[in-house]
Structure formats: structure tokens, C-alpha cells
Amino acid sequence: xxxxxxxRGGALERPxxxxxxxxxxxxxxxxxxVGRAELIDAxxxxxxxxxxxxxxxxxxxxxxxDETRARLAxxxxxxxxxxxxxxxxxxRANVARLADIVAVHGWPGRSQVGDEAASAAWRILQHAIxxxxxxxxxxxxxxxxxxxxxxxxxxxxxxEDRIRVLEGRPQRxxxxxxxxxxxxxxxxxxxxxxxxDLDARRAxxxxxxxxxxxxxxxxxxxxxxxxxTERQRELDAWARARGxxx
Numbered sequence: 001x002x003x004x005x006x007x008r009g010g011a012l013e014r015p016x017x018x019x020x021x022x023x024x025x026x027x028x029x030x031x032x033x034v035g036r037a038e039l040i041d042a043x044x045x046x047x048x049x050x051x052x053x054x055x056x057x058x059x060x061x062x063x064x065x066d067e068t069r070a071r072l073a074x075x076x077x078x079x080x081x082x083x084x085x086x087x088x089x090x091x092r093a094n095v096a097r098l099a100d101i102v103a104v105h106g107w108p109g110r111s112q113v114g115d116e117a118a119s120a121a122w123r124i125l126q127h128a129i130x131x132x133x134x135x136x137x138x139x140x141x142x143x144x145x146x147x148x149x150x151x152x153x154x155x156x157x158x159x160e161d162r163i164r165v166l167e168g169r170p171q172r173x174x175x176x177x178x179x180x181x182x183x184x185x186x187x188x189x190x191x192x193x194x195x196x197d198l199d200a201r202r203a204x205x206x207x208x209x210x211x212x213x214x215x216x217x218x219x220x221x222x223x224x225x226x227x228x229t230e231r232q233r234e235l236d237a238w239a240r241a242r243g244x245x246x
Contacts, residue, residue: 054101054108055117061094062120065127079223083238088130095128099138107141109150122155126162132243139163157205165189166244168236173202174210179231183224186214 068090072078078087098121101108110118122142128135139159145151161171170193177186192198192210199209216224225231239245 050105051108051112054105055113057097058101058108058113058117058120058124061097062123065090065094065124073219076223079220081234083130091124091127092130094124095131095134098124098128099134102138102141107138107145107151109145110152111150118151119155122151122159126155126159129162129166130242132166135159135163135166152206153204154206157202157207166239168239168245173205173207174198174212175207177214179216179225179228180213181228183228184216186216187212 068087069078072084072087078084101121105112108118108121112118113121125135125138125142139156142151142159143156146153146156157173158175161173161175164171165176168190170191171188172193174188174192176189178189179185180187194201202208202210236245
């Protein structure tokens with residue numbers, strides 16, 4: 001592990017030396033005069049500094065997401081009809097920055113940024129429901145990272161399920177929940193394919209056995225939709241408007 005969040009959303013102290021390439025430049029040494037070993041050390045030093053800075057940034061981005069959600073949930077605004085515009089704006093800005101990071105550096109995996117920041121990166125992508133193209137594209141990047149041990153397989157499963165739900169397809173792992181028809185519990189959205197083998201798939205992804213019904217989260221108990229049927233219509237209309245469904 002090259003970098004880790006020092007605290008949730010906090011800044012990381014600059015590693016010492018911050019970047020050996022900077023030190024070489026400071027004393028006026030050109031690359032042609034520096035030995036191979038020194039250059040390798042310099043590049044590795046710079047890489048560690050870059051990943052450390054990115055880890056801190058990812059933690060700060062998801063901390064802002066959490067703060068915004070908590071504030072909007074406290075007065076019920078988050079659960080009013082539709083996707084709250086302030087929450088949507090945070091999600092769009094966060095995933096835009098994540099996409100920039102991935103384009104330059106690749107996926108911020110556990111070996112680069114540590115478990116906490118890697119989880120922050122995944123959560124940013126998981127919340128990017130307003131950006132179908134980005135979410136679909138980066139889902140394959142996360143899956144590749146998990147295949148080499150640099151991302152959590154459970155994250156891949158939850159991301160796949162969320163994309164399937166947004167597309168209007170049954171889930172594979174049963175990780176995405178919403179109100180049941182009685183508005184008294186949470187159940188898997190749109191159903192789950194091949195339920196007989198579900199727990200085996202979940203176990204392979206590091207998920208616990210399936211819960212078919214869950215209690216309503218505490219912050220949503222007083223904010224059930226007025227009509228389950230109308231909620232389904234609204235979710236479908238939103239997904240179509242955003243390009244998830246045709």
C-alpha cells in the first residue's frame with residue numbers, strides 16, 4: 001500500500017522526500033546525467049506522492065457527499081419527490097473528478113491509495129446515477145482492478161446490480177433495495193435472476209447470505225412515498241430521461 005487516508009476527508013501530510021525528481025531538478029541534474037537506479041527511485045517517489053495526494057482528495061470528495069446527504073436527510077428534503085438537485089450536483093462533480101483521475105492514473109486501487117480511499121472511489125462511482133456512460137465505462141475498470149486483487153469483488157457486484165436496476169433489468173446479487181408495495185419494508189428492486197444460485201454468487205463476491213426483506217432505514221421511516229405505483233412510474237421516467245432505459 002503506497003498511500004492511505006490520514007482521516008476521513010482530511011489532508012495527508014506530504015511524504016518526505018516529496019518527489020525525488022524535484023530534488024534532482026533542484027540541483028540542476030539532467031536525466032542524461034542521472035543513473036538508471038536514481039531515476040527509478042525518483043519516479044517511484046513521485047508516484048507515492050501523487051497517490052497520497054489523490055487518496056486525500058478522494059476521501060474529501062466522499063466526505064462532502066456524506067455531509068450533503070446527512071444535511072438534506074435531516075429535514076426530509078432528500079426524500080422529497082425526485083433526485084434532489086444539490087445531491088445530484090455533488091454526485092456529478094465527484095464522478096467528473098474521478099473520471100479525470102482514472103484517465104490519467106488508472107483506477108485508484110487498494111495498493112495505490114489504501115482501502116479507505118479505494119472505497120471512496122467506488123462509492124463516488126456507485127453514486128454517479130446521473131452519468132450512465134461514465135458509470136458503465138468505469139464499471140469495467142473496477143472489475144479489472146478486482147480481478148488483479150486491487151478492488152473489492154463485493155463492490156463490483158453492487159455496481160453491476162445498480163447498473164442493472166437503472167437499466168430496468170433484474171439484479172444478479174440482490175444488493176439494491178427499495179420500498180415494497182406495502183411501504184413497510186425494503187426489498188430487492190426489480191427482482192433477482194436465478195434465485196436458486198443467488199447465495200453462491202453472493203458468497204463468491206464476498207457478500208453474506210441474501211436478505212429478502214429489510215427494515216426501513218431509520219432516516220426514511222417518516223418519508224415513505226405516497227404511492228408505490230407512482231414511485232415506480234417516477235423512477236422509470238427518470239431513468240428514461242437520463243438515458244438508462246429506452
